[in-house]
Amino acid sequence: MSTQEVSVPAVPPASGAWRAGDPRGGRRFAQIGDISLERGGVLENVQMSYETWGTLSPTGDNAVLVLHALTGDSHVVGEAGPGHPTAGWWNGLIGPGRELDTDRWFVVAPNVLGGCQGSTGPSSPAPDGRPYGSRFPYLTVRDQVAAERALADQLGIRSWGLVVGGSMGGMRALEWAVMEPDRVERLYVLASTAAATGDQIAWCSPQLMAIRSDANFRGGDYYDAGPGRGPHAGLGVARRIAHTTYRSEAELNLRFGRLPQQGENPLGGGGRFAVESYLDHHATKLTHRFDANSYLVLSQTMNAHDVGRGRGGVAAALGRVTARTAIAAISSDRLYTPEQSAEIAAGIPDCAPLRVIDSPYGHDGFLVEIERVGEILTELLGEPAQAELAAR
Numbered sequence: 299m300s301t302q303e304v305s306v307p308a309v310p311p312a313s314g315a316w317r318a319g320d321p322r323g324g325r326r327f328a329q330i331g332d333i334s335l336e337r338g339g340v341l342e343n344v345q346m347s348y349e350t351w352g353t354l355s356p357t358g359d360n361a362v363l364v365l366h367a368l369t370g371d372s373h374v375v376g377e378a379g380p381g382h383p384t385a386g387w388w389n390g391l392i393g394p395g396r397e398l399d400t401d402r403w404f405v406v407a408p409n410v411l412g413g414c415q416g417s418t419g420p421s422s423p424a425p426d427g428r429p430y431g432s433r434f435p436y437l438t439v440r441d442q443v444a445a446e447r448a449l450a451d452q453l454g455i456r457s458w459g460l461v462v463g464g465s466m467g468g469m470r471a472l473e474w475a476v477m478e479p480d481r482v483e484r485l486y487v488l489a490s491t492a493a494a495t496g497d498q499i500a501w502c503s504p505q506l507m508a509i510r511s512d513a514n515f516r517g518g519d520y521y522d523a524g525p526g527r528g529p530h531a532g533l534g535v536a537r538r539i540a541h542t543t544y545r546s547e548a549e550l551n552l553r554f555g556r557l558p559q560q561g562e563n564p565l566g567g568g569g570r571f572a573v574e575s576y577l578d579h580h581a582t583k584l585t586h587r588f589d590a591n592s593y594l595v596l597s598q599t600m601n602a603h604d605v606g607r608g609r610g611g612v613a614a615a616l617g618r619v620t621a622r623t624a625i626a627a628i629s630s631d632r633l634y635t636p637e638q639s640a641e642i643a644a645g646i647p648d649c650a651p652l653r654v655i656d657s658p659y660g661h662d663g664f665l666v667e668i669e670r671v672g673e674i675l676t677e678l679l680g681e682p683a684q685a686e687l688a689a690r
């Protein structure tokens with residue numbers, strides 16, 4: 299394996315608490331060379347960071363690829379701590395005897411290209427040694443998959459027993475199955491879409507505007523401004539908008555309704571409603587762990603997502619998938635609706651009937667309803683993949 303532990307200078311600028319390369323973080327780093335980009339140009343000397351669980355078999359036939367969402371990272375399971383700004387987002391799903399049983403599977407979770415958790419992104423050094431900032435190129439989901447493919451090559455993984463992801467991770471999982479059908483034996487896509495919709499692009503628009511219009515954004519070249527001088531206010535507004543779309547109307551009404559935040563008076567007293575305080579909390583947490591430029595880059599990759607582009611449309615692209623597939627939606631997801639998941643399920647030849655997880659938590663249901671997510675995973679892994687059937 300030509301991977302190596304390296305110290306990475308790129309850090310999210312907000313908190314400074316996270317240090318890439320921290321050996322206690324359990325992250326590994328791979329230098330995968332240059333990536334040719336879908337929209338033209340080359341991203342040079344790309345680094346991918348990732349975490350693994352379990353052991354790769356001598357034939358490399360037991361690998362699972364887990365792909366995180368917009369503000370997620372490689373820390374699928376585990377505690378928060380040095381090198382890991384948040385606890386695992388699917389805690390409990392990986393380990394001996396777990397749904398992703400590490401006695402059987404070798405699980406790989408890369409940090410996405412363009413992000414801020416150790417894989418090359420806008421805060422990484424460009425060839426001239428200075429952070430890319432505004433010079434970071436426009437990426438597509440296909441570029442991100444190309445980087446993950448190079449990582450798989452380096453790890454000696456020719457074919458994945460399963461590729462799984464939710465939301466933006468689901469976009470990459472789907473692209474993997476379309477771009478490399480022979481390398482994806484099973485596919486599990488949650489709360490995602492075959493192509494970003496007008497509604498999703500619309501919700502994203504004020505988020506991008508909020509970051510770009512923050513005076514501290516400086517056109518994207520804010521890394522030299524000093525601690526706390528990044529576009530944190532703009533990123534916080536973006537998160538408030540996004541988080542509202544990640545939860546359902548019913549949940550917000552039932553959970554918070556018109557309640558004032560404890561000890562505050564929102565009715566002319568300068569205080570907040572509880573739901574405003576809740577959004578403030580999520581905004582603050584994100585600005586302490588995430589880079590605004592990465593938020594822009596990744597949001598744009600999601601807007602660009604369309605598996606049908608250059609392939610004769612969505613139906614033709616989905617028809618290429620040979621993986622045994624499970625598609626799951628969240629019943630109350632108003633951002634990535636069950637109808638969009640139904641379109642994916644209907645278009646993939648070897649797909650089980652759409653699974654709709656009944657949950658009040660909206661889009662974030664794919665992160666909250668871990669038990670249901672795990673049940674579907676177990677079912678899919680119990681199904682023989684085409685390659686296994688052919689070998690019998």
Ligand SMILES: CC(=O)SCCNC(=O)CCNC(=O)[C@H](O)C(C)(C)COP(=O)(O)OP(=O)(O)OC[C@H]1O[C@@H](n2cnc3c(N)ncnc32)[C@H](O)[C@@H]1OP(=O)(O)O
Pocket residue numbers: 366367368369370371384387464467559572573575576577579580583659662665666
């Ligand atoms: C695939 C991926 O990896 S995506 C990345 C996953 N992680 C994130 O997105 C991080 C942001 N967090 C979230 O989006 C959500 O918390 C989830 C989806 C991870 C989990 O959802 P839930 O368990 O339902 O948590 P919920 O949204 O209710 O938030 C709970 C937090 O709000 C806080 N909170 C609740 N009410 C209020 C209030 N009135 N005022 C202030 N804070 C409040 C809680 O104290 C708690 O804080 P903590 O997380 O710092 O402990």
Ligand SMILES: N[C@@H](CCO)C(=O)O
Pocket residue numbers: 367368369370464465466544661662665
């Ligand atoms: N809470 C998730 C939702 C997006 O899928 C995230 O921030 O990544």
